[in-house]
Amino acid sequence: MDLRFYQRKRIFVTGHTGFKGSWLCRMLIGAGAIVTGYSLDPPTAPDLFSHADLAPHMTDVRGDIRDFATLWQAFSQARPEIVLHLAAQPIVRESYRDPLGTYETNVMGTVHLLECVRRAKAEGWAPRSVLNVTTDKVYQNREWCWGYREDEPLDGFDPYSNSKSCSELVTHSYKSSFFADGSVAISTARAGNVIGGGDFAVDRIIPDCLRAVEKGQPIAVRNPHSTRPYQHVLEPLAVYLMIAQKQYEDGRFQGYYNVGPDECDCLTTGELVDLFCRTWGEDARWENRAEANAPHEANFLKLDCSLLKSTFGWKPRWHMAECMAMTCRFGKVWLAGGDIAGEMDEEIRNFLAEQSEK
Ligand SMILES: NC(=O)c1ccc[n+]([C@@H]2O[C@H](COP(=O)([O-])OP(=O)(O)OC[C@H]3O[C@@H](n4cnc5c(N)ncnc54)[C@H](O)[C@@H]3O)[C@@H](O)[C@H]2O)c1
16 A cells, blocks of 8 residues: 555545544645645644644644534535545543533534535535544444454444444435435444554543653553553554545445454553553553443453455554554654654654555
8 A cells, every 4th residue: 555546635634633633644745635624623732733744734724523614614615535534522531521522523523524525516526535434432342252343233332432333323324315326435434442652632541651651650550451452543544545545446445344453452451551661661660540430431342354354455564562662662752852743754654665565
């Protein structure tokens, strides 16, 4: 895979000020794409977006996905050929604190975006390829040892997971109701947890690790025994770009795709933090701080990615040791006040080079 396809393509990215969105825009800008981003301000402070040298190289629109009129204005001005929808309230614990805001953003945000596509089609122009980024948490979690397949029931437990299940269903309805003629190819991608440099979210494990080592404190781990499919952030982003390209070129590739690591990289949070401490070195260490009355979170979650593999010949590129090496390297550049955009470009180059060699 290389990104030459994206040169001079007009791309509309929602959620561009977030963790994944910043990395994605860096990839697209490096490929020569014409990028418009639509999001609220960065969700964290500090944030990756302002350190990634993105704003001068793209159209950076700040707006709420719940505000259809403003979204449509940005969308119709950008006239995208490809749409990548990442804007969301993505934190499980925050969804317990604010279920209403989470559903409004994650469900109505998807409706608004697809409504823009429908309206563009009615006006005689429309993007040819749309990708809705959901999550591995969309499935009804049965706490079993098998990976979930794309055709299993969508019924996330907590408001975040469930709002993403709803976002999937909204996508299904728009596809069959308005785009069954094949004029616009629409897919969803259900990715697992990602790690990588530049994530500062609260209630996520790698940002928690970095905050602790920066202060010289032990890392507090809430759920050391829960198993998650972890990947480097570049892994799903490359898949999003691959699906968006393939379905642009041939609408028969549109579908619903799981994106996750191989079995060997589904770790417990405790194992992940062990690996972080070994890779970081110095005095990094962690403590079990399981909470007695913590809100429910799934304990065991794995994805079956056979569909993605058999359709596109895809396989994950970086195993956990490499992912953690990159994440810690980035963290050290960050703490030293180094060149963040340069570090991102180098990681992207290494990742893509590895893809094309195998
Ligand atoms: N990070 C992960 O491990 C992970 C795993 C699976 C899926 N995802 C999905 O990937 C996407 C991006 O996640 P992330 O980790 O980069 O999250 P993030 O919180 O870093 O970024 C979220 C982005 O959405 C924007 N946003 C939030 N509410 C908005 C609103 N009302 N209107 C407009 N923009 C709004 C934010 O400004 C930001 O740009 C989300 O859809 C998330 O559900 C993330």
